[in-house]
Amino acid sequence: xxxxxxxxxxxxxxxxxxxxxxxxxxxxxxSLSAGNPAxxxxxxxxxxxxxxxxxxxxxxxxxxxxxxxxxxxxxxxVAERMKSRYNIGTDNDDIIITxxxxxxxxxxxxxxxxxxxTVICEAPSFIGSxxxxxxxxxxxxxxxxxxxxMNIEALENALKNEKNVRFIYIISNFQNPSGVTTxxxxxxxxxxxxxxxxxxxxxxxxxxxxxxKGENVPPIKSLDKDxxxxxxxSFSKVLSPGMRLGYVIAPKxxxxxxxxxxxxxxxxxxxxxQLVAHRFMTxxxxxxxxxGLRDIxxxxxxxxxxxxxxxxxxxxxxxxxxxxxxxxWCKLPEGADMTDFCKQAVLRKVCxxxxxxxxxxxxxxxxxxxxxxxxxxxxxxxxxxxxxxxxAKEVL
Amino acid sequence: xxxxxxxxxxxxxxxxxxxxxxxxxxxxxxSLSAGNPAxxxxxxxxxxxxxxxxxxxxxxxxxxxxxxxxxxxxxxxVAERMKSRYNIGTDNDDIIITxxxxxxxxxxxxxxxxxxxTVICEAPSFIGSxxxxxxxxxxxxxxxxxxxxMNIEALENALKNEKNVRFIYIISNFQNPSGVTTxxxxxxxxxxxxxxxxxxxxxxxxxxxxxxKGENVPPIKSLDKDxxxxxxxSFSKVLSPGMRLGYVIAPKxxxxxxxxxxxxxxxxxxxxxQLVAHRFMTxxxxxxxxxGLRDIxxxxxxxxxxxxxxxxxxxxxxxxxxxxxxxxWCKLPEGADMTDFCKQAVLRKVCxxxxxxxxxxxxxxxxxxxxxxxxxxxxxxxxxxxxxxxxAKEVL
Numbered sequence: 001x002x003x004x005x006x007x008x009x010x011x012x013x014x015x016x017x018x019x020x021x022x023x024x025x026x027x028x029x030x031s032l033s034a035g036n037p038a039x040x041x042x043x044x045x046x047x048x049x050x051x052x053x054x055x056x057x058x059x060x061x062x063x064x065x066x067x068x069x070x071x072x073x074x075x076x077x078v079a080e081r082m083k084s085r086y087n088i089g090t091d092n093d094d095i096i097i098t099x100x101x102x103x104x105x106x107x108x109x110x111x112x113x114x115x116x117x118t119v120i121c122e123a124p125s126f127i128g129s130x131x132x133x134x135x136x137x138x139x140x141x142x143x144x145x146x147x148x149x150m151n152i153e154a155l156e157n158a159l160k161n162e163k164n165v166r167f168i169y170i171i172s173n174f175q176n177p178s179g180v181t182t183x184x185x186x187x188x189x190x191x192x193x194x195x196x197x198x199x200x201x202x203x204x205x206x207x208x209x210x211x212x213k214g215e216n217v218p219p220i221k222s223l224d225k226d227x228x229x230x231x232x233x234s235f236s237k238v239l240s241p242g243m244r245l246g247y248v249i250a251p252k253x254x255x256x257x258x259x260x261x262x263x264x265x266x267x268x269x270x271x272x273x274q275l276v277a278h279r280f281m282t283x284x285x286x287x288x289x290x291x292g293l294r295d296i297x298x299x300x301x302x303x304x305x306x307x308x309x310x311x312x313x314x315x316x317x318x319x320x321x322x323x324x325x326x327x328x329w330c331k332l333p334e335g336a337d338m339t340d341f342c343k344q345a346v347l348r349k350v351c352x353x354x355x356x357x358x359x360x361x362x363x364x365x366x367x368x369x370x371x372x373x374x375x376x377x378x379x380x381x382x383x384x385x386x387x388x389x390x391x392a393k394e395v396l
Numbered sequence: 397x398x399x400x401x402x403x404x405x406x407x408x409x410x411x412x413x414x415x416x417x418x419x420x421x422x423x424x425x426x427s428l429s430a431g432n433p434a435x436x437x438x439x440x441x442x443x444x445x446x447x448x449x450x451x452x453x454x455x456x457x458x459x460x461x462x463x464x465x466x467x468x469x470x471x472x473x474v475a476e477r478m479k480s481r482y483n484i485g486t487d488n489d490d491i492i493i494t495x496x497x498x499x500x501x502x503x504x505x506x507x508x509x510x511x512x513x514t515v516i517c518e519a520p521s522f523i524g525s526x527x528x529x530x531x532x533x534x535x536x537x538x539x540x541x542x543x544x545x546m547n548i549e550a551l552e553n554a555l556k557n558e559k560n561v562r563f564i565y566i567i568s569n570f571q572n573p574s575g576v577t578t579x580x581x582x583x584x585x586x587x588x589x590x591x592x593x594x595x596x597x598x599x600x601x602x603x604x605x606x607x608x609k610g611e612n613v614p615p616i617k618s619l620d621k622d623x624x625x626x627x628x629x630s631f632s633k634v635l636s637p638g639m640r641l642g643y644v645i646a647p648k649x650x651x652x653x654x655x656x657x658x659x660x661x662x663x664x665x666x667x668x669x670q671l672v673a674h675r676f677m678t679x680x681x682x683x684x685x686x687x688g689l690r691d692i693x694x695x696x697x698x699x700x701x702x703x704x705x706x707x708x709x710x711x712x713x714x715x716x717x718x719x720x721x722x723x724x725w726c727k728l729p730e731g732a733d734m735t736d737f738c739k740q741a742v743l744r745k746v747c748x749x750x751x752x753x754x755x756x757x758x759x760x761x762x763x764x765x766x767x768x769x770x771x772x773x774x775x776x777x778x779x780x781x782x783x784x785x786x787x788a789k790e791v792l
């Protein structure tokens with residue numbers, strides 16, 4: 001049989017990162033290409049205790065069908081915490097628990113973007129989100145990212161000239177892949193522009209709690225007096241990604257449609273995971289746990305930065321210092337063949353992610369690549385960065 | 397702000413069943429409107445044991461990111477069982493683990509149906525699936541369901557006359573809501589017609605293991621020499637719906653695109669649930685567990701049937717006898733106002749689902765309603781059916 005595929009998936013490809021994982025599966029290869037939280041960051045003991053209690057005292061709550069919007073006590077706990085700590089959420093907003101923050105990208109696109117409509121995003125940006133937008137045949141318009149956020153002039157030009165722009169997608173803290181945190185000044189400007197052009201903002205913030213130095217920058221959502229921002233949060237980096245637990249706080253009118261779409265997608269999010277997250281937030285010291293995570297990642301970032309400074313020759317590979325998150329964005333000299341460099345690195349058993357994977361058009365020129373420091377051990381990290389430095393000296 | 401919604405969700409409404417749940421939430425109301433497995437059907441002790449072991453011996457496997465296709469040992473266990481027991485799956489097929497079988501409906505529609513393309517389904521059919529198809533702006537074409545499956549003539553007419561038919565959606569065993577099992581003869585005819593008109597079949601089989609009498613009818617997928625059938629299976633009725641665990645066995649070309657779509661939807665299915673299901677299938681006596689479930693439901697069906705025979709006057713409410721599944725389809729006399737009857741029932745504190753909720757066009761005339769016997773207790777079931785019988789005598 002000749003299979004007929006929908007137009008929206010014909011050009012959709014598996015994530016380039018997933019393809020790279022094929023090499024990374026080789027145990028002799030040092031993988032700096034993942035985005036996994038450090039294994040020591042999982043509160044295994046607490047999760048084991050909570051699970052045991054749930055199956056002893058209220059197994060049916062974890063095993064029976066639940067409601068699409070999410071487990072009410074968890075929705076309440078998250079909404080209250082985000083309100084009190086970050087001033088996120090208004091009376092006009094509602095919250096739903098999703099199957100990872102990835103599902104927020106899917107549901108909001110399904111609810112607000114017709115095929116051919118435009119989504120504005122940072123360039124580079126997270127490939128998983130870009131693929132989610134692409135899977136609804138959205139047109140992607142990338143705005144160059146500077147060290148303090150999007151180029152504002154380019155953003156206004158796009159808002160002025162692009163047709164049917166439905167939302168601006170922005171990872172405001174420790175952006176994946178660039179590590180960039182959008183400054184408060186730019187957050188205000190982006191918010192004002194979105195308001196002026198009557199376009200929503202989708203603020204994706206999976207790494208916000210992983211700040212290892214400096215002051216928190218108020219989320220764009222905290223500025224949202226006009227009901228134009230949808231905020232996507234995640235438990236993947238603060239509890240466990242395997243649980244697939246995220247949430248969205250957004251204007252009720254949008255959330256209502258997202259709920260109907262979620263009903264048709266997976267009915268509701270895994271109930272056990274929702275109960276565990278709720279108990280962990282309310283019966284354990286969640287804030288102390290986050291402090292512990294920041295300690296873990298602070299050590300890792302500092303160690304990684306030392307290695308980069310030790311092994312890389314600056315005029316061969318430069319990198320963008322970070323204040324948090326899981327990734328560091330490395331840049332080859334203008335004109336260097338980045339793709340070839342990444343291939344050579346694989347031959348020497350080090351895996352990184354070529355930067356063009358994160359562009360709206362993968363064929364565009366890009367001289368950067370992404371490394372991750374949370375997944376490898378210290379030994380692996382040192383080995384990998386040393387090899388990258390040697391390779392750069394030889395071939396660049 | 398005036399929110400702009402996509403065309404595909406503008407007319408999408410929350411499931412009528414979910415609306416009815418509002419009444420059912422009143423503890424004084426007897427709900428015969430749910431579709432929940434019986435609470436005593438969950439293997440709580442085994443799940444508790446397995447979870448404890450996982451968090452002791454391999455917590456990271458349950459908590460870290462996993463692969464989109466699903467946990468490989470679970471994929472293997474399911475594929476092998478379905479092959480050996482039901483002859484499902486060929487060398488041309490692949491399997492992915494999904495977040496409930498509901499996600500299969502979503503992913504296959506996303507992968508194969510352009511907006512405006514047609515999906516053929518049984519009339520009536522499961523509203524959750526219909527809403528999933530609708531959420532991609534599919535045109536639904538309902539084929540009248542007879543006591544042994546779709547009307548074959550109407551099916552061939554539709555295949556001949558409808559444009560861009562992408563697949564035929566069929567719940568082959570103990571259909572929701574009608575309870576109908578498609579006969580082997582009709583399965584063969586439907587397969588041959590699909591082949592003739594070069595259209596795929598989506599066979600949804602969440603209730604197949606819940607047969608309480610008679611012989612299993614071979615799945616349509618077992619006839620699939622031509623690679624035209626996608627088979628959706630579920631753990632919701634045989635393990636736990638709260639886990640959100642399903643799977644699809646389908647031709648590789650389609651599965652590949654579904655995997656890319658799943659990546660953008662939720663990255664992967666909850667890892668803990670996948671590990672638990674795998675251990676339960678391989679380290680416990682899964683077949684004995686299923687036999688136990690059938691015993692539970694056999695008793696419930698028999699009890700419910702006795703009540704229907706005792707309290708309903710046949711020329712007021714008739715019902716379709718069932719060989720398995722969770723639902724019984726009741727019919728009022730031709731011309732009776734079914735919607736009004738269901739409303740009156742709610743006033744007397746019994747909740748059933750009006751049959752038109754399951755039609756491709758809810759405004760069409762329908763004289764049936766659906767009751768569920770797996771969720772209520774014996775006392776609730778008797779109370780509810782007695783009230784329905786009294787109401788029928790009074791108002792019909």
